[in-house]
Amino acid sequence: MAANRRRGEVGAIIDGEARVLCLTLGALAELEDAFGAEDLAGLTRRFGSGQLAARDIVRILGAGLRGAGSSVSDEAVAAMRFEGGMAGAAALVAELLGAAFGEARSANP
Secondary structure (H helix, E strand, O other), X not given: OOOOHHHOEEEEEEOOEEEEEEXXXXXXXXXXXXXXXXXXXXXXXHHHOOOOXXXXXXXXXXXXXXXXXXXXXXXXXXXXXXXXXXXXXXXXXXXXXXXXXXXXXXXXX
């Protein structure tokens, strides 16, 4: 299954397998609970701080995998290998958040 960016999906190679991640409304609600955020604005402030711990990356990637239909626990995500290692996992989080919350668009189309 290929990722559809218009639906907020992001493709990744995880454990050597092509996977799709998506932060659906349910996945975002899950993250609000996990991070103790009151609302989406609080969640975006948290993510915008640039101060994410490894456990935060696991939670975000886990929510993205579950949002795309995978039945996977955060513990299983913590044991997964991401293309590009830790830097690849962090870049995947940034891409996933950009797809969910919108990315800055150039003023010159």
